[in-house]
Amino acid sequence: MSLSPPPFLDAVRDRGFCFVEADVMRAWLEDEGSLGDWGPFVDSWNRLEPDRYLAQLGKQRRRRHAVFRLEHGVEGARVQPCPHQPHYQSLAYNTLQGDIERWFEPIEASVAQGESLKAILRHCHALFASLAPGVAAWHAEVHQFRIEAQADVPGQPTPEGMHRDGVDYVLVLMVDRENVARGTTRIHDMQGREVGAFTLARAFDAALVDDARVFHGVTPVEALDPALPSHRDVLVVTLRDADRTPDPGLQPR
Structure with a gap:
């Protein structure tokens, strides 16, 4: 399936970022594929493993990670899983945990092969291929947080503060919020000026980011009722031109 680019893509092209409301994002995802396993997909966040690298710094979060290759196919994107591999960022992008290979537990096979994640990855390909039509294939990293x-x-949510990820494009998709306040996404331009702020509050609310043009970060989240469990669950997908090796400092386009 190959869809026309959605109107909100113009905002990414013009400003380098966009907030997409849940109803719009869900409709677009459902045009790309089935979300029939969304319930089990959401439930898989209950089985994330502690981030042992961050724990060494006295901070806590849970995550899983997987890598895919996205290519043009006859009927849209072809989603190919890659062997499990580490996540790497240079110190130029992650001053907290840069220049190390971080091995996280893999995303569960049922999730990696499921309908919802495939629809999301096809969606990412359709969106960002419209912005970079010369890219033949994408290296896509998927993070459950x-x-x-x-x-x-x-x-x-972003212990490293305002940052870029060292990729080309980023999708942040809200999956679930329970008993939390705040968690505002903030966008800064290359001069450090705030150019956007919004909160992913509902499942399917999303942020789209041109990583070479803006910085992004998220304010801390607090428990509304300290006596009850609280969490913020998101899926982050980053895309990099598969033919470009990661470098220590992408220059703004």
């Missing part, structure tokens, strides 16, 4: 807020300790 759960940020938990405790009674006296806010959760840190």
